[in-house]
Amino acid sequence: MFSSPAGGASEEDKSVKFTGWAAVPGGDGVLQKWSYHPRPLSADEVEIEITHCGICGSDIHFMTEGWSSITRPAIPGHEIVGTVVKRGKDATHQIGDRVGVGCLVSCCRGSSVCNWCRKGEDQFCENKTVTFNSPFKDGRGGISKGGFADRIRVYSDYAFKIPKEISSAEAASFFCAGITTYTPLKRYKAGPNTRLGVIGIGGLGHIALQWAAAMGCQEIVAISGRDNKKDEAFKLGATKFINTSDKEQIKEAAKSIDLCLCTNGSSNSNWEEYLSMMAPLSQLVLLAIPEEPITFVGSHLVSRDVAIVGSHLGSKGDIEEMLEFAAKQGIRPWIEKRPFDDINEACKDVHAGKPRYRIILEMDPSVSTATPTSS
Template structure:
């Protein structure tokens, strides 16, 4: 299937129109028209090869909402016209211990990324959602509940599940005390989801200007990390801290805030961290952990939970041809809180 989208051709080139082939429909495949695609910081990192594993050309986008246009003969879960979604992965081995228990993101053979991955059968590069069409195996397609606003669902497929998964892993619920470091695309979803699960939620920020936003998103408190007295008063207070900061940073100020057996889970930074002191970990049996996205089953659970609780990200809609400006703004943290591309704005290339 010939399709088109926007691709980066090198580390320095802006995203530009790109025509390419989607694979022919396999027996267990779902084909869809892409309606909306979220813009994730991972898209920017991949386009610029910040992590060193990009294969060019690359069509980013792994927060995808679409409408089914065709299904293979073995597909049983979806039919033409269904509203569906695809997140950060499009395949895995499906037979290892992790895949069998619904943790495909932890596949022993490595999951196949929605973009800059390699198709497990054809060995061709995968391309993401900054495009008109997508073909995905049925097991990696998610159903979008009717109650959700289609135009705002897309960021749930990465920002949503990236923050929902640790909340579920560490059994957050009524009575849990959760802190969120950073109030960007990931952080604002962590606040909404933790509040939806019934936790007492605190946003940790360097700026008092974030208080109104934090409270409006569902937080109960703002803790100023620049206020030494307030930080000392919050010692041993939290069961879980979700750290969404996307750059190298220092954890030393935050570790004493954990209660005994508390966990600080990193979901933002991919790469080196500043050196930290182990004394608070040893003396309080505290831990530092990491968490990626969730599996397909958990992602569907998250979508259904968001529909039940009416939880959606705060989005700014953009046109496809505004993507390079959006990347520049995202680097300056000039977005509240996620960009979403209306894919109806992606024009057919001129012959």
């Protein structure tokens, strides 16, 4: 166990300690139990007792420093679900509310509001704090710590009430995988005139197929390098399957996709092949960040007005809308539950691409609670 706080001078609530699974100094990709004093609960914050947290590819990139080096100790986890156990006097939630927290925990606070918050696109806020290892810019100091833990304190506008139709374990993955796939479908108006492609049938892709089916897309093409998820892709809503290891199938699909979500973060993807399938005036939307630069020649883009764009999460409004849509349409992530204590094994499985389709860590209800301290 490590006792030093994770950087960033801030006021601490010495009356309580939260315990999480952290990337610690010298720990490489292995998480170890680590406790910290949270920031004092402010008037507009809630304290959440965490019951579930999904494991996302980003957590693995982070822990293994695939994207950049990190400040340790750091607690990952950003598909968080739990119960409100404490509230500040101005918080919008009540004790006992079941809420979820995703990739962001703060945006502009107080009177100065950035352009993006004003536009309702807080995911681009100039003063945002992401859920873990990110400095708070609210004047109170400290660095955010994520959901692989027993508790978390967040501003109540970043804790979203979970519709009663959705179980806590199933709700978790909406807060990253769900919103990441929902927003671009909304932004690019996926619907009855859209021939949609989804590259990669995993944690993100399996939800994207379900959104697309509920939105009534004209054609839903699951695109994968292997046939092993073909049957499940059809169950999830696909109307067509392309195995990219079969060059004939790619040729037959030339210029046939109007909007394509790429969930594949592998650097050795064949971008030329993906682009060859894009129709005129189409968008290829990157949802995962490859660790290496991607390369392609420009002819597909120029000859057919094809755009390669990215998409980053969604706004608070998008998250609320998505949860309602999922509840109404019966869309649920396909999950495998594991106890929090198996976190390192579970992370290894995610790293190896084994889950079908999302691993959700589940807290043993008999052991979870924050530890009061006398120090």
